[in-house]
Amino acid sequence: GESVGLHLPTLSVQEGDNSIINCAYSNSASDYFIWYKQESGKGPQFIIDIRSNMDKRQGQRVTVLLNKTVKHLSLQIAATQPGDSAVYFCAERSPYNNNDMRFGAGTRLTVKP
């Protein structure tokens, strides 16, 4: 069936380095994507979104890239800080899902000092 998934369940980076978190989606009709961050003991929190008519969107220290050809979404975090340690989820909206958002499994990012 259609699904949203992540390439790696865990990612460990050095403080100050850039982080890249990947997400694969299989539903070519998906038109909207969101990255969420979930810190330990808290609910997921919106980071950045992108619509399918865009390839790239930048926020504060974060960039989301969308490659519709290979159905791949990535989240880049610049100058990763200890406070970035969390689980990151991608979510997609698709008409196959009744236009509802569906979440991937999540990647745990650990930032080493």
Add this chain to the structure above:
Amino acid sequence: DSGVTQTPKHLITATGQRVTLRCSPRSGDLSVYWYQQSLDQGLQFLIQYYNGEERAKGNILERFSAQQFPDLHSELNLSSLELGDSALYFCASSDKPYNEQFFGPGTRLTVL
């Protein structure tokens, strides 16, 4: 603070019991979603309501049920609890069913 509130924050109960989790959406949001998150797992979508009506169902067990009331708050009822039901239960809300969801702080359920 997302504006979504959930009570209680923690709940400890025994197998076979029944519990009710409560969620108040952000002001103005008509859609409410319930998710289950087990240890080190992703978010498992359970059920969605929009303006009082059930809109979508995910991996929700028959022992679980939910409803959304006229004031738009929602309750998730879990019955005949099993050890495996121990998890974080999140509620989220959005203004429309297909827009960004705002998550509450969650209810941690422990079944002993």
